[in-house]
Amino acid sequence: VSVAMIFSVIVLPAFMAILGPRVFYGKIPFSFSTENDDGTGIWARIATTVMDKPWAVLVPTLVILLGAGLPFLYADFSIASRDALPPDDETRVGFEHMDEKWPEGAVNVAMVVLDFDGEDPLAEDNLRATHNWMHEQIEDKRVITAFGYALPDASMNESSVVAYWQTPDEYLTAEQIATREYLRDQFLSDGVTYIIFSLNGPITGEDGRGFVADVREDRDDFLSDLSIGDDGQLLVAGFAAYSLDVQDAIVENLPIALAFIFISTVILIFIQVRSVIIPIKAIIMNILSISATFGMLVFVFQWGYGESLLNFTAQPIETTNPVIIFCIVFGLSMDYEVLMLSRIHEEWEVTGDNTQAVANGLQKTGRLITGAAAIMVVVFMAFGLSSVVILKQIGLGLALAIFLDATIVRALVVPSTMRLMGKWNWWSPRWMSKTKEESTIQQPAEEPSV
Template structure:
């Protein structure tokens, strides 16, 4: 009688419970599925990624009530006609009709256009071509409400008499959300068939190949439903769905692959269905549980970015991994219990086994004989791949992340060509005074001096504010304007002045021709923040560039704690699993190597532009959240293969006490399974690399590269070579006495 039979472990008891109550388990899975579909039909409240508490967000909040405050909720609408000129009554009437229709929408706060406007304002909104006219439509509410209102506004400004193009942040976000949904659907439609092909090649039977897809689909559906539920109570970014689908599908299929492979192997040894299931969960099931814990720990590192969309993304990722582990340890064993030997039904005349023999026996033998010859060149290759990461530049996603044929991007390019001042990068400056009117004579004088100081900064092409109404007005004229009662001012001056004032806050817009994510724009933000005083007021800087700067600083500030937590907790999880001090530290080093290669490739491809024509994207700085998101996700995912390989090696070491034999046997037994699992993950991730949105494309490709490196160079070559060189030191830990085969570990020990 085996040890496991005499003293059943938790996983052995779980296997027997699932076997006896498989109908109830499968019924529970159906309930989960129905609830998930119901939540999916209800939808959620997804947003773009935001970070609470940064200076840029505070500046936006202060300036929001002013008509000329934040431009985030303002749509630029460009009207064009090939034959008509803007001076013709029919052009003017068509535009007036469209804007009147838009103004009546409850979601629209205000409309500014040259129709009926003073000559000075009209000149700003009419192009030199004479065939294009610009209007600004400001929407109510915050970013989420404005983005939700975009389709209605887009429909309202459509007119058969004119060519109408919309751009601006709201148009960008609406297009981004639509593309993310399309990318998610396309990636899933591609990844499932690809995964099925690999599974058919691995298992050589239709039934066995379908089981991981069932578990993967169930885990992703429940994970996405969980994200939608969470989005009702917390800030959940739209592309969290893409991340959750990407991670959930990959890990669920991998976990199922491990369990189905072990189950089929145990059946082949002549065991009954219940015995095979018990031994499978006691070995592969245990590895899956620890692997899932390692992945969850990695994603939990994102919780350190509290107050940001990254924290919510980590929560969503951990949720889908938990579903993957739950279903792999319950629903899948229930299906295997029901199928029994029928798991091999539908045998195909091709494919290969993931077990021992052939290539893996030869490779294991060669690595054991030549560890230095394997280790040194492979390490050098990975380090060389990681070198470009030293040139990393970070910048938030902007409109160039959209494909060139999207309306929002084409509109931005048209706006820059026809209305360069309106298209200029705007850096928001909100000056908050202690209390009272922000436009007294004394405060007007301080604002005037600040505006002229801003105008003299490098790269500034203009300043718009209550003290920049007319080039002919000097400081004294603005002091007189501030002293005059509002009812005595000309209407145009009253409207213009009030557009930049709200409560005790004065708003200034500093314009630069530099792109929002450029170094020049960032330097301008830094220069504006260098002197906070404006008289008795204090300035805060916002806008897209400032948000970019603050988001990057936020990520960098919280990254050390997140990285330290992930690495420390991963060490603890591996120590509990392996009872070794050395192997967890080695695992951390191996993970860092595969990540370095992936990060270096990301910089080389997406920042420096190699392969951009093949992958169809515009090169540029890396999204600030991407490296830490990849780190937390991949650090856990890499443990899939580490746990699988080391668990099998440890089984052999506990049985024989021979480190070299254990390493060779572990590699021989799991090498094919690891590469097959990696092939599935690479197929899933590569499907996301076909996305239209650059951030999703970069994440999919980055994860595919990391998994490919990890499962080939790292786990199959570097790890065995290092373990061969380290010998019995691998297993040093508390209670180590040099007789591992004599210990009782609660793990199945084969006779």
């Protein structure tokens, strides 16, 4: 963005100066005219019509946007797995066959790593405690089976496991010794071992993440039953754990990121239009369009309305996609907002008439905003043609958000709210006003009814 800005400010004007009148060579005969800036164009008529009946326009549009955003309340998030591939992809079909025929070896597993910190995992008390703990987890409906050094065979009880590991070699056959040494090499190394839990449900399902969270929450009780060193620990790995950790990392830093974005936006827009109300309104408008977009993502990709058309399988929303979509859409939407508000503010300073300022501002920026938005929608829709569902979510989300922002929000919600606020749009405290004259203009007064 910085490079594009520098190019537009420095390189593009120089290039245009060099071309001179030749820049108009090859002009398309049916291109849109930019000459109708007298306040009687279609955007001015739309704004004026909306402002004549602001409540009749604002309430239905808000209901539509809020209704579209409701599914987001039921959103489920997960890191993308093999399900992100098309249903007929060879890799995905192979994995699905393996899960169907050998569910105990499914990819959806939780791997628990136990570090005894120098103590012997094969001590009798450790064997018994670990065996009992594994059996408790197997009773969880989210677990198919478990495999680890304290449960080499599902038919073994607590005593047989102790006997299996502590019986001297001279009392075992060569085959039993070889099997035990194989398990020792596979599961034990310098006081560290691991346990594998095969989990029910899809690899991206909420049950897997819930099981990981429960194990982590209760691990202190289990560790207290073991004979381990001071630095002994229990760690949970696997896809479900990875997905949960990514979500937690995003949620942990999200408030700071949102606060930075919102505060910076309020300051920058206030500097431009000298109003406290307009920056807050601009943020609310953007949140409305983004929330509606997120709701539609859940409706399409999580609930599966459109999976046959777009060739994907219904699945949770990819964890990082809402963050990516929010940042891109918020930046683009605010860019359009600033472009429109700057023009409206100029008209307001000239006329002092809020209604006329909004109408003229929309008229003179409407074509530019919708043209730029149309380009972005086409570009982002190209992502929707991807065979990978992650890119489909990003492409459809961005295209839908820009479309909503450039049509419903800019054409209906913005003018209706600005009409209802009247001169309050331009209010700011006297001590924040730039000049005495500006301070006088910015004090709200009753807007004459239209």
